[in-house]
Amino acid sequence: MTHHTQLMSFVMLAVGLLSFAAIYVLSKRTNFGVVSMVALIIGGVLGVIFPGDTAYFAVFGTIYVKTISMMVIPLLLVSLIRSINKMESVQALQSIGSKSFFWLLFQVILAAIVAAVLALSIDLGKGSTLTGAEDYVQKAVPPITQVITDLFSNNLFKSMAAGQVIPVVLFAIMVGIALVAVRTRGRNVTAFIEFIDAAYIVIYQIVKVLIKLLPYAIVPLMANTLATSDASVLKPLLTVIALTFIACFFHIFITGGILIALVAKLNPIKYFKAILPAQIMAFSSRSSAGTLPLYIDCLTKRVGVSDNIAGFVGSLGTSVGMAGCAGVWPVLLAIFALNATTGDVTMTQVIIIIALTPLVSLGTAGVPGGGILIATALFLTMGLPVEVVGIFAGIDAFVDMARTCANVSSSMTAATLVASSEDAIIPPESV
Numbered sequence: 001m002t003h004h005t006q007l008m009s010f011v012m013l014a015v016g017l018l019s020f021a022a023i024y025v026l027s028k029r030t031n032f033g034v035v036s037m038v039a040l041i042i043g044g045v046l047g048v049i050f051p052g053d054t055a056y057f058a059v060f061g062t063i064y065v066k067t068i069s070m071m072v073i074p075l076l077l078v079s080l081i082r083s084i085n086k087m088e089s090v091q092a093l094q095s096i097g098s099k100s101f102f103w104l105l106f107q108v109i110l111a112a113i114v115a116a117v118l119a120l121s122i123d124l125g126k127g128s129t130l131t132g133a134e135d136y137v138q139k140a141v142p143p144i145t146q147v148i149t150d151l152f153s154n155n156l157f158k159s160m161a162a163g164q165v166i167p168v169v170l171f172a173i174m175v176g177i178a179l180v181a182v183r184t185r186g187r188n189v190t191a192f193i194e195f196i197d198a199a200y201i202v203i204y205q206i207v208k209v210l211i212k213l214l215p216y217a218i219v220p221l222m223a224n225t226l227a228t229s230d231a232s233v234l235k236p237l238l239t240v241i242a243l244t245f246i247a248c249f250f251h252i253f254i255t256g257g258i259l260i261a262l263v264a265k266l267n268p269i270k271y272f273k274a275i276l277p278a279q280i281m282a283f284s285s286r287s288s289a290g291t292l293p294l295y296i297d298c299l300t301k302r303v304g305v306s307d308n309i310a311g312f313v314g315s316l317g318t319s320v321g322m323a324g325c326a327g328v329w330p331v332l333l334a335i336f337a338l339n340a341t342t343g344d345v346t347m348t349q350v351i352i353i354i355a356l357t358p359l360v361s362l363g364t365a366g367v368p369g370g371g372i373l374i375a376t377a378l379f380l381t382m383g384l385p386v387e388v389v390g391i392f393a394g395i396d397a398f399v400d401m402a403r404t405c406a407n408v409s410s411s412m413t414a415a416t417l418v419a420s421s422e423d424a425i426i427p428p429e430s431v
Helices: 003-027 032-047 057-085 090-121 145-149 156-161 165-184 192-214 212-229 232-262 267-283 288-303 307-317 325-340 349-365 369-383 384-420
Strands: none
Touching: 003 032, 032 212, 032 267, 032 349, 057 165, 057 192, 057 212, 057 288, 057 325, 090 165, 090 232, 090 307, 090 325, 090 349, 090 384, 145 349, 156 165, 165 307, 192 212, 192 288, 192 307, 212 267, 212 369, 232 267, 232 288, 232 325, 232 384, 267 288, 267 384, 288 307, 288 384, 307 384, 325 349, 325 369, 349 369
């Protein structure tokens, strides 16, 4: 780090700390959602003003994400067991589980349709010359047998330490089902239930404090994302970036809004206002799992969804039904590649791509790699040149803001629709 860069980093740090003071004053005068939105704007402005100079200020965002991520596995474990235990029977769990899978995967298809319509309307990729990115390393998609076996763990604590969500979710579901089964048979498991409830109360208390600090984390997270984005990589791919953001936000607010209005019978405007803090957290942190605590808080306290359904669908939604990563992103890339390589996209190909998206999302759910890996899996399935995915590796982190927001928002919509079908919503006056 040069002397000039170090000096500018200190200046950026000072300005950032002043923005914290402004946010503190604002938080005393307006609601949490407005403060979070202002923090997002401030972070974006600082990122543009101080490109490449956010090293010191970014530490605050990194610490916050690590701290709240540390709470995800414990919260996921106890909240999922607690949520399942609150169900009256194993049959009730089957009903809620099937509805959760349906709404999560159905929204992947809806998001894929939105992306396909947008891409086809402008002939995305036609006339482009495709070359793989030099620093891109192709990710191998594991065989289906490995995917299935990797969903399970032979060491729960090792999986927890590695932050592997799915083995923990499966373990929690098994414990929850066993707890419901023995409880409904009259066995005395009160001590275990009280332990889980107590653990949830303690963990959630920590989470509540972290949620209050969210606006202070949004500023450095957003500033660092924009300040470290390579403009030379972004410019040639602006169309793909723009379509990703448009498709994700269309799916979130239009498609999701229609489902909320017609199926859940809620006011979409009031609903989206209620879940705004979780959306902003997802957008700025780019972490679906890290947003889970705020996800549950918004749904239960602001929308009125029962905590057992919010906890169950929220936990499931961290790895299933990723509308942004599995619905929007691979479809845009596939149509781009087809137009660029063959100059034509048939309706049959589009239908196959859309039909494959929920399957591909399930097939890669237990494997790290995010949107790039899901796109790779779709390209392999469609017989497209996988090297093309490397072109988009440079913008992956940038578009991941919109994709993660779509993932979380769709999961929250799914939880609300499931709760509505189970008459498990008691809306506060604001919704």
